[in-house]
Amino acid sequence: MAPSHSSDAPHHQHLHIEPSEPTHHEEHIVSPKVYMVIGACLLVLTASTTAISYVDLGSFNAVVALAIACIKMSLVVLFFMHIKYSSRLTMLTVAAGFFTFLVLITMTMTDYISRAWGRW
Amino acid sequence: MDSHTLAAQTAETPHLELGHPPFLRHHFENVAQQREAATFGMWLFLLTEIMFFGGLFCAYLIFRNWYYPAFVAGSHSLHIWAGTLNTTLLIISSFTMAMAVHAAETRNRKPLLRWMILTIILGCGFLCVKAYEWHDEWVEHHVPGLNFSPVGFEHGTKAYPDDKLAPDMAEKTQVYFSLYFAMTGMHALHMIIGISLLIFLLIRARGGAYTAGHIAPIENFGLYWHFVDIVWIFLFPLLYLISRHQ
Amino acid sequence: MSTIVSLPDQSTARLPKVSYLNKEYGLKSWLLTGDHKRIAMLYLISITFFFFIGGAMAALIRMELLTPPSDLLAADTYNKVFTAHGLIMVFFFLVPSVPATIGNFLIPIMVGAKDLAFPKINLLSWYLYIAAGTLMICVLTFGGVDTGWTFTTPLSTHYLNTNVVSAGLAVFIAGFSSIFTGLNFIVTIHRMRAPGMTWFRLPLFVWSHYAASILMVLGTPVLAITLVLVVLERTIGIGVFDPTKGGDPLLFQHLFWFYSHPAVYIMILPGMGVISEVISTFSRKRVFGYTAVAFSSVAIAVFGFFVWAHHMFIMGISNYSALVFSLLTMLVAVPSAIKIFNWSATLYKGSITFETPMLYAFGFLGLFTIGGLTGVFLGTLGMDIHLTETYFIVAHFHFVMVGGMLMAFLAGVHFWWPKMTGRMYPESVSKLAAVITFVGFVLTFFPQFVLGYLGMPRRYAAYPPEFQVLNVFSSAGATVLGVGYLLPMLYLTWSLKYGKIAGPNPWQATGLEWQIQSPPLTENFEETPIVTHEAYDYEWLESRKGSEVPTVG
The missing domain is CATH 1.10.287 (Helix Hairpins)
Incomplete structure (x- = not known):
C-alpha cells in the first residue's frame, strides 16, 4: 500500500547525506x-x-x-x-514559532503591566 | 584510500536513471531529500505566518486587558451561530483536506479530486458566512473609520440588555472592531489565497500530476490549509465567546 | 599552530572553458535563471545600484548640513531626503547586502550542494526585491515620504500627506524577499549538506548566515503585519495605534522594533561571517574558539529578540520594563565581544598578510568595536536619556552599519571576487581604496559622536552655528568616503575584463568554494564532495597540495 518513494533511490544515498542528523523517517x-x-x-x-x-x-x-x-x-x-510522525527538526521548528510568539507577548506585557505601577 | 582527497569517491554510485522520476529536480540527491526539503521549507513558511498573526494576537491581548467591557459588548454584538457554523465548516474542510492528502499518498486520483472539490466548497461556504457577517456589521455601523457609531453600545442590545457602556467605554468598542476586522480580514485573505491555490492544484491534479508519487504540493498545501484553520480555532473563542453568560 | 602556505603563481592560471558565466548567453538566460550564482550576481548589481542612490541622498544630507541654516534644502525636503536615505539603505542595501549576494553565491558551495534548496523561490525573491525597489523609486520620484524610516505613528497615520502607503507596501514586499532568502538558507543548511559536512565542519560564514536567516524568518512577518495595520489605519481609519480611538501608538513601536532591532543583527551577522573567513585565511590559522564563535552567532540571534524596547526608553514605556530591557541589552554585548576577542586571538601568532580584504577586516574590527561599545552606552538608561535622538545615535549605528557591515561587505566582495569572476582585482588601488574608506569613515562619523554628546539633535535641516566646525569635518569626511566607495566600483568593473586571471585558489583558503574552479561550474561540483576535514584546516590544504589532487574539470 505505502509507496515508499525513497526505495526508488539507489543505495539509500540520503543516509550518508546527513550523517549528523538522520533525516530518514518512516513515511507514515x-x-x-x-x-x-x-x-x-x-x-x-x-x-x-x-x-x-x-x-x-x-x-x-x-x-x-x-x-x-x-x-x-x-x-x-x-x-x-502529521507532526506526530515527523522528524525532530520539524517539531523544533513549530516549537521555535511558539517560543518567539511568547517572547513577543511576554516582553511586550512587561511594559503594559508595569506601566500602571508609576514611577519609583 | 587517500582520505584527503575531496570529491572523488562518490563515483561508484552512478545516478541511476531508473530511480530518477521526472519531478526530481537536478540539485537534489534523491526524492526523499527533495520531499523533506519541501516539507521543512513549508514549515518555515508557516513559522513566518505564526509571527504574522502573532502581532495581531499580541495587540488583541493588550487591548482586551485595557477595555474589557468594550470587548465584551463588541463580542456580544456578533452572531454566535455564524461563528460556530464557520468553525464547523473549517474543521470539516481541514478533515477533507487531510483526506485529500491521504488520497494523494495512496495514489487515488478520483478521491483526490473529490476531496479537493469538497474542501473548496467548504472554504467558499466559510467566506460566504463571513461576508454575511461583515455586511451585517456594516449595517449596524460597526466598521471603524468608515461608518462607526458607538451609540448602540450605550443602550444595550435585545439579547444583552445589561450591556450598557459609559460613553467613553462605548467609544473603545472601536478598538475591538478594528482588531476584529484586521484579524478576520487577514484570515479571510489567507482563505482566498488558499482557495485560489487549491483551484490551481485541482486543475493540475485532474491530469494526475499528484497521484504518481509527487505529492509534495498537495501535502504542503494541506499544511497551509490546516494552519489557516488553526488561526480560526483561536479567533473564534477570542472574538465571539467573551463572557457570553452575562 | 600556524602554517605558512605560499600563494600560488598565477601566471599559469587559465580561465576555465565552461563556467556558470558562459554556460548560457543572453538576457533571458539571466532573468529566468535558477542558478544561485547568477541570482547572486543579479542581486549584486541591483544592490549596488540602490547603494549609490542611498549614497546620493547621504551626499545631499551632508551638503545641507555644511551650513547652519536650512538653505540648500527646505526643511520638508530634507525630511524626505533622510527618509529616503534610511529606507533605501536599510531595506534595499543593508538587509540583502551580504546574504543575498555573497551568501547566495557561497552558501550552497560551502555546504557542498549544487544549488539552494528552492532555486525558483530564490529567483522570486530577487523579483520581489526588484518590484519593491521599483515601487520605492516611484515613491521617491512622485513626492517622496517623510516619516523617517521608522514609519512612527501617529505621524505616519495622521499628520503627513506623503506616500506613506506605497512606501509601506514597498517595504512589505522587500520583507517577503528577505523572508524567502532566509527560508532558502535554513533549508539548504539543514538538508543539503554534503556527506561528511557536519555542523561543526561548516565554515563560520554559514553559521552566521544561519543565525541571520532565523531572524529574517521570525522577525520580518511582525514588521509586515505592523505595516498592514499602519496602512489600514491610514486608509480606512481603524484604531489600533490611534489614541483618539483608544489605540496605543506605543504598541506600534513595540511591534516595529520587535522586527527592527533583530533586523540590525540580520544586517551585521552575515558581515561577521565574512570577517571570520577573511581573518582566518590571511592569518593562516583556524579561527580561535570555533565553537564559541559559531554559538555566539546563534546567541546574538536569540538575545536579539529580547532587547527591542531600548529604542523606546524615552517614549513612555514603564520604568520597570525599561530596566529589564536595559539589562538584557547589556547581555547582547557578550556574544559580540566573544567574536571580537576570538578574532583577535586568531590574529595572535598568525602569519598575517595584508591583502585588501584583510585591511577591510581590520577596519571592521576597530569600527565595529567602537560602534558596539557606544551601543552599550546607549543601552544604559541614564545615558540614553541624554543621548537618544541626537547625533550620537546616528554615529553609533553608522559605526555598526557602515563601519561594520559595509566594511565587511567590501571585504567579502574583494575576497570572493576572484571566485565570482575568475579574475583578480588590482591589489594596490584597492589597498588605497580601503585606506581611503577607513579615513573617510572616521572623519565623517567620529565628529558626530561629539556633536551628539554636545546635544545636536538628529533629523533637523538646521542647527545652531556653534556646531558648524564639526559638521564641516563630517561633510568633508563624507566626500572622502564617497571617493572610497566609487573607487572599488570603477576598478572592479575594470577588472572584469583586464584583471589578472585568478586560478581556483588564489588565497590558499580552505573552504570548499576554493577547491573548485573559478568561476565555478553551474553545478558547482563535478561530483558531490565528501568532507573529511575541519573548517580552516591549513595543514589539510598543504598536504592536499602536496599530493596534488585536481578537482577542477
Whole structure:
C-alpha cells in the first residue's frame, strides 16, 4: 500500500547525506479512521466551547476557552499536519514559532503591566 | 584510500536513471531529500505566518486587558451561530483536506479530486458566512473609520440588555472592531489565497500530476490549509465567546 | 599552530572553458535563471545600484548640513531626503547586502550542494526585491515620504500627506524577499549538506548566515503585519495605534522594533561571517574558539529578540520594563565581544598578510568595536536619556552599519571576487581604496559622536552655528568616503575584463568554494564532495597540495 518513494533511490544515498542528523523517517500514511476520529473530536470540542461560554465560570471562562482552543490546535498539528510522525527538526521548528510568539507577548506585557505601577 | 582527497569517491554510485522520476529536480540527491526539503521549507513558511498573526494576537491581548467591557459588548454584538457554523465548516474542510492528502499518498486520483472539490466548497461556504457577517456589521455601523457609531453600545442590545457602556467605554468598542476586522480580514485573505491555490492544484491534479508519487504540493498545501484553520480555532473563542453568560 | 602556505603563481592560471558565466548567453538566460550564482550576481548589481542612490541622498544630507541654516534644502525636503536615505539603505542595501549576494553565491558551495534548496523561490525573491525597489523609486520620484524610516505613528497615520502607503507596501514586499532568502538558507543548511559536512565542519560564514536567516524568518512577518495595520489605519481609519480611538501608538513601536532591532543583527551577522573567513585565511590559522564563535552567532540571534524596547526608553514605556530591557541589552554585548576577542586571538601568532580584504577586516574590527561599545552606552538608561535622538545615535549605528557591515561587505566582495569572476582585482588601488574608506569613515562619523554628546539633535535641516566646525569635518569626511566607495566600483568593473586571471585558489583558503574552479561550474561540483576535514584546516590544504589532487574539470 505505502509507496515508499525513497526505495526508488539507489543505495539509500540520503543516509550518508546527513550523517549528523538522520533525516530518514518512516513515511507514515495516517489511516482515514484516525482523521475521522480527530475530526469528530474537533467538532465535539467546538460545540463544547460554545456551550461552556454560556456558563459563568468567572475569570476561568477565558482560560477554558483558550485551553480548548489549544487542545484543538494540538490535535490538528499532531494528526492533520502529521507532526506526530515527523522528524525532530520539524517539531523544533513549530516549537521555535511558539517560543518567539511568547517572547513577543511576554516582553511586550512587561511594559503594559508595569506601566500602571508609576514611577519609583 | 587517500582520505584527503575531496570529491572523488562518490563515483561508484552512478545516478541511476531508473530511480530518477521526472519531478526530481537536478540539485537534489534523491526524492526523499527533495520531499523533506519541501516539507521543512513549508514549515518555515508557516513559522513566518505564526509571527504574522502573532502581532495581531499580541495587540488583541493588550487591548482586551485595557477595555474589557468594550470587548465584551463588541463580542456580544456578533452572531454566535455564524461563528460556530464557520468553525464547523473549517474543521470539516481541514478533515477533507487531510483526506485529500491521504488520497494523494495512496495514489487515488478520483478521491483526490473529490476531496479537493469538497474542501473548496467548504472554504467558499466559510467566506460566504463571513461576508454575511461583515455586511451585517456594516449595517449596524460597526466598521471603524468608515461608518462607526458607538451609540448602540450605550443602550444595550435585545439579547444583552445589561450591556450598557459609559460613553467613553462605548467609544473603545472601536478598538475591538478594528482588531476584529484586521484579524478576520487577514484570515479571510489567507482563505482566498488558499482557495485560489487549491483551484490551481485541482486543475493540475485532474491530469494526475499528484497521484504518481509527487505529492509534495498537495501535502504542503494541506499544511497551509490546516494552519489557516488553526488561526480560526483561536479567533473564534477570542472574538465571539467573551463572557457570553452575562 | 600556524602554517605558512605560499600563494600560488598565477601566471599559469587559465580561465576555465565552461563556467556558470558562459554556460548560457543572453538576457533571458539571466532573468529566468535558477542558478544561485547568477541570482547572486543579479542581486549584486541591483544592490549596488540602490547603494549609490542611498549614497546620493547621504551626499545631499551632508551638503545641507555644511551650513547652519536650512538653505540648500527646505526643511520638508530634507525630511524626505533622510527618509529616503534610511529606507533605501536599510531595506534595499543593508538587509540583502551580504546574504543575498555573497551568501547566495557561497552558501550552497560551502555546504557542498549544487544549488539552494528552492532555486525558483530564490529567483522570486530577487523579483520581489526588484518590484519593491521599483515601487520605492516611484515613491521617491512622485513626492517622496517623510516619516523617517521608522514609519512612527501617529505621524505616519495622521499628520503627513506623503506616500506613506506605497512606501509601506514597498517595504512589505522587500520583507517577503528577505523572508524567502532566509527560508532558502535554513533549508539548504539543514538538508543539503554534503556527506561528511557536519555542523561543526561548516565554515563560520554559514553559521552566521544561519543565525541571520532565523531572524529574517521570525522577525520580518511582525514588521509586515505592523505595516498592514499602519496602512489600514491610514486608509480606512481603524484604531489600533490611534489614541483618539483608544489605540496605543506605543504598541506600534513595540511591534516595529520587535522586527527592527533583530533586523540590525540580520544586517551585521552575515558581515561577521565574512570577517571570520577573511581573518582566518590571511592569518593562516583556524579561527580561535570555533565553537564559541559559531554559538555566539546563534546567541546574538536569540538575545536579539529580547532587547527591542531600548529604542523606546524615552517614549513612555514603564520604568520597570525599561530596566529589564536595559539589562538584557547589556547581555547582547557578550556574544559580540566573544567574536571580537576570538578574532583577535586568531590574529595572535598568525602569519598575517595584508591583502585588501584583510585591511577591510581590520577596519571592521576597530569600527565595529567602537560602534558596539557606544551601543552599550546607549543601552544604559541614564545615558540614553541624554543621548537618544541626537547625533550620537546616528554615529553609533553608522559605526555598526557602515563601519561594520559595509566594511565587511567590501571585504567579502574583494575576497570572493576572484571566485565570482575568475579574475583578480588590482591589489594596490584597492589597498588605497580601503585606506581611503577607513579615513573617510572616521572623519565623517567620529565628529558626530561629539556633536551628539554636545546635544545636536538628529533629523533637523538646521542647527545652531556653534556646531558648524564639526559638521564641516563630517561633510568633508563624507566626500572622502564617497571617493572610497566609487573607487572599488570603477576598478572592479575594470577588472572584469583586464584583471589578472585568478586560478581556483588564489588565497590558499580552505573552504570548499576554493577547491573548485573559478568561476565555478553551474553545478558547482563535478561530483558531490565528501568532507573529511575541519573548517580552516591549513595543514589539510598543504598536504592536499602536496599530493596534488585536481578537482577542477
